[in-house]
Amino acid sequence: MKRRKKLFLGVLSMVFVLGSSLVSSLAIAEEEVVLKIWDTAAPLRDPLREIIFEKFESENPGVKVEFEGIPWAQYMEKIITSIAAGTAPDVIRFGYAPRFASKGMLIPLDEYIHGPDGVDLDEYINGAINASHIWDGKIYGLPHNLVPYGVFYNLDILEENGASIPQTYEEFVDLAKKLTKKDEKGEFTKRGIQISSYAGGDVDYMLLFLLNQGAKDVSVYDHSVKEYTLNSPEALKGLTDLAELYKEGVIIFAENEQPFVTDYTAMWVTQSNDAFMFRPEVYPDFRFAFSLLPAPEGREPVLAGVCRDSAFIPVTTNKKDLAWKLCKAYASKEATALLYQGKYGTLPPFNDILDDPPATPAYLPYQQDPFLRQLSSIVTSGKEMISPLQHWHMDGEEIGNILGEELGFAVRGLKDPQQALEDITKRINQILQK
Amino acid sequence: MKSKLLRSEMRAAFLFLIPVFVLYIIFVVSPAITTVYLSFTQFSGFDKPTWIGFENYHRVIGDPQTQKTLFNTLYFTAGTVFLSIISSLLLAVLLNQPLKGRALYRTIIYLPVVAPMLAVAFVWKFMFDPSPSGLINYLASMFGIEAKQWLSDTRLAMPCVILVSVWKVLGYNMVIFLAGLQGIPSQIYEAAEIDGAGFFQKFFNITIPLLKPVTTFVFITSTINAFQAFEQIYGMTSGGPANSTYTLAYLIYVKGFRSLKFGEASALAVILVLVVLMFSMFYIKDVAKEK
Numbered sequence: 001m002k003r004r005k006k007l008f009l010g011v012l013s014m015v016f017v018l019g020s021s022l023v024s025s026l027a028i029a030e031e032e033v034v035l036k037i038w039d040t041a042a043p044l045r046d047p048l049r050e051i052i053f054e055k056f057e058s059e060n061p062g063v064k065v066e067f068e069g070i071p072w073a074q075y076m077e078k079i080i081t082s083i084a085a086g087t088a089p090d091v092i093r094f095g096y097a098p099r100f101a102s103k104g105m106l107i108p109l110d111e112y113i114h115g116p117d118g119v120d121l122d123e124y125i126n127g128a129i130n131a132s133h134i135w136d137g138k139i140y141g142l143p144h145n146l147v148p149y150g151v152f153y154n155l156d157i158l159e160e161n162g163a164s165i166p167q168t169y170e171e172f173v174d175l176a177k178k179l180t181k182k183d184e185k186g187e188f189t190k191r192g193i194q195i196s197s198y199a200g201g202d203v204d205y206m207l208l209f210l211l212n213q214g215a216k217d218v219s220v221y222d223h224s225v226k227e228y229t230l231n232s233p234e235a236l237k238g239l240t241d242l243a244e245l246y247k248e249g250v251i252i253f254a255e256n257e258q259p260f261v262t263d264y265t266a267m268w269v270t271q272s273n274d275a276f277m278f279r280p281e282v283y284p285d286f287r288f289a290f291s292l293l294p295a296p297e298g299r300e301p302v303l304a305g306v307c308r309d310s311a312f313i314p315v316t317t318n319k320k321d322l323a324w325k326l327c328k329a330y331a332s333k334e335a336t337a338l339l340y341q342g343k344y345g346t347l348p349p350f351n352d353i354l355d356d357p358p359a360t361p362a363y364l365p366y367q368q369d370p371f372l373r374q375l376s377s378i379v380t381s382g383k384e385m386i387s388p389l390q391h392w393h394m395d396g397e398e399i400g401n402i403l404g405e406e407l408g409f410a411v412r413g414l415k416d417p418q419q420a421l422e423d424i425t426k427r428i429n430q431i432l433q434k
Numbered sequence: 435m436k437s438k439l440l441r442s443e444m445r446a447a448f449l450f451l452i453p454v455f456v457l458y459i460i461f462v463v464s465p466a467i468t469t470v471y472l473s474f475t476q477f478s479g480f481d482k483p484t485w486i487g488f489e490n491y492h493r494v495i496g497d498p499q500t501q502k503t504l505f506n507t508l509y510f511t512a513g514t515v516f517l518s519i520i521s522s523l524l525l526a527v528l529l530n531q532p533l534k535g536r537a538l539y540r541t542i543i544y545l546p547v548v549a550p551m552l553a554v555a556f557v558w559k560f561m562f563d564p565s566p567s568g569l570i571n572y573l574a575s576m577f578g579i580e581a582k583q584w585l586s587d588t589r590l591a592m593p594c595v596i597l598v599s600v601w602k603v604l605g606y607n608m609v610i611f612l613a614g615l616q617g618i619p620s621q622i623y624e625a626a627e628i629d630g631a632g633f634f635q636k637f638f639n640i641t642i643p644l645l646k647p648v649t650t651f652v653f654i655t656s657t658i659n660a661f662q663a664f665e666q667i668y669g670m671t672s673g674g675p676a677n678s679t680y681t682l683a684y685l686i687y688v689k690g691f692r693s694l695k696f697g698e699a700s701a702l703a704v705i706l707v708l709v710v711l712m713f714s715m716f717y718i719k720d721v722a723k724e725k
Contacts, residue, residue, distance in 0.1 A: 076691050076692060077691045080479045080480070080691060080694065081479070083479075083480055084479050084480050099693075099694060100694075103478035103479070103480050103481060103694055104478075104480060104481060105478075105480050187580045187581070188580075188581065189566075197585075197586055197674065197675060199672045200672045200673065200674045202586075202674070202675065252564050252583050252586065253564070253583060253586035253675065254563070254564050254565070254583075254586065255559060255563070255585065255586075256560075256563070258563050258565055258567065258568065259563070259564060259565035262565055262567050264565040264566060264567070265565075395693065397688055397692045397693040398499075398693060401499060401673075401677060401680075401688075402499075404674060404675075404676060404677060405499075405502075405676045405677040406676075407676075408588065408674070408675050408676025408677075408678075409588070409676050412587075412588055412675075412676070414588065414676075427498070
């Protein structure tokens with residue numbers, strides 16, 4: 001009897017404890033709205049993000065922001081599976097918005113952008129919105145950063161050889177050949193150009209040589225595009241030049257900064273945020289400069305790059321209005337200036353921050369760092385930034401693969417350049433026209 | 435009485451096995467059936483699957499990329515399987531001898547097996563740096579070999595990936611062969627020695643034939659693993675340069691999780707299973723015939 005009484009009291013107290021915590025958590029849930037946001041975890045949660053979220057919470061009482069940093073390698077899979085399972089956060093910062101939007105996974109933001117609490121699209125760098133945030137005529141993401149393609153120059157190697165930064169494509173090629181050297185055994189001791197090949201990115205930089213000659217990959221930058229137009233005399237010139245330079249040993253492909261910082265390669269064709277690999281904290285004595293890939297005499301250099309990352313809202317959210325506020329806050333000028341000042345060479349996508357940075361701590365690097373000043377002046381020049389088709393089309397992955405394969409074989413002398421261009425056009429048109 | 439006891443024991447065994455069966459059905463059988471179903475649908479991972487019959491199969495089989503990827507996969511599998519069998523067998527024979535420090539050598543050779551493949555891939559990628567100061571190029575220069583663009587050369591990238599895969603699995607296959615070697619009665623070797631057989635005669639006429647079941651096992655498991663190779667491609671080359679290291683497993687991942695075409699990815703997965711089954715059945719039938 002005594003034992004039964006003890007058991008009864010034990011069960012009763014457990015029910016009481018569980019019940020009261022359930023009631024109190026329900027009460028908390030009723031008082032506070034939690035907004036979840038995901039971003040890549042580099043670093044996982046740093047003070048900059050804390051500043052942004054604290055400000056948002058103080059401006060929106062009763063709202064709590066829960067941030068989760070997801071490792072880059074798992075990010076795409078996690079987004080897809082969470083949206084499918086209905087467990088996605090309210091805001092996601094990632095790229096490939098058109099790919100998700102074309103499958104109905106995202107909320108179009110036009111109504112919010114043009115609404116009373118909207119954003120001024122004219123504040124963005126020319127071409128930023130088209131670059132990778134539109135599908136079917138609707139905007140699905142707010143641009144979060146931009147990264148132009150260009151050339152880094154190893155200033156020590158240039159000075160040793162009495163050379164300066166080339167102003168035209170012809171000077172660039174001549175300089176690359178001059179800076180390619182062999183020893184008495186005929187082995188290369190220096191190479192003129194290194195092209196980035198990290199994670200298949202070489203396709204972007206090989207394509208840059210073709211676009212810089214005046215070739216165009218498509219004639220319209222919207223999802224209705226049905227014709228790939230790269231097969232042209234200009235593209236053939238660019239591709240043939242690349243193949244010849246590769247054959248002469250002037251060009252190598254490399255995954256990282258090692259050949260460049262160890263003075264093996266003089267010039268590195270890549271995207272501006274690869275400067276993160278040799279930033280002053282890591283290589284304090286390394287001297288470099290950056291420019292767009294010089295254009296042929298009489299032409300302007302092409303401003304090509306990626307403006308792929310967006311803050312977007314999955315369809316699974318049930319707090320659309322609040323999610324929009326957080327999306328806007330996370331993609332705001334202040335937020336992007338704070339987030340990207342630590343990612344050397346990645347820029348916020350706004351004209352005024354880059355043109356004339358405000359004199360506040362968030363924008364200090366954009367005022368003071370010579371490299372960031374130079375980069376800013378390039379992207380605010382008024383040129384429209386071109387983002388190649390594979391970065392904004394829903395079938396971008398297949399398109400990128402075709403380009404990588406055909407251009408890769410042509411540059412390495414394993415396929416005739418004209419045949420490669422014809423096959424690229426044929427294969428990509430099959431995708432665009434299906 | 436006896437049959438009552440037997441029934442009771444069987445009931446207990448069945449009850450113990452039920453949780454395993456349930457987990458097997460949930461995590462193995464069910465996804466496999468779903469994959470086959472999805473291979474006949476158009477599915478982005480988010481919307482409802484739409485039945486389209488054999489369209490995915492027509493599309494992937496007719497796609498030049500699939501054909502190239504299948505070739506790459508066969509190339510990778512042949513290279514990895516044969517090199518790993520030959521090298522691990524030779525190492526096992528060597529480390530089955532009464533050598534000083536044998537246990538230490540076996541441990542060192544086994545160590546790569548326990549390292550995560552992705553971490554291994556990233557380290558080797560760094561070692562294959564194309565500049566003369568890259569570790570592999572530096573070591574190669576000591577033998578008069580010019581610096582190579584290992585992972586950027588379409589002819590060298592796949593051999594590099596094969597080398598890393600063989601290195602990773604060497605210890606595991608060696609241990610299996612060692613177990614097989616230790617199962618061969620020593621009297622057979624003694625009898626052969628009495629008859630005047632040398633090392634190579636013993637190796638080819640005794641060791642190889644008596645190791646055939648073990649070799650079959652290593653061949654099948656290595657083939658299955660090679661066909662499923664993903665992490666080393668993901669870590670070292672991302673399928674490049676110029677798609678020269680694209681394998682079926684990597685293509686399945688890209689089709690599904692990058693292109694959001696789970697129907698096509700599932701069709702490729704079914705094709706992969708059929709190819710692996712074909713190889714496995716062929717070899718098992720051959721061994722069964724011999725027995």
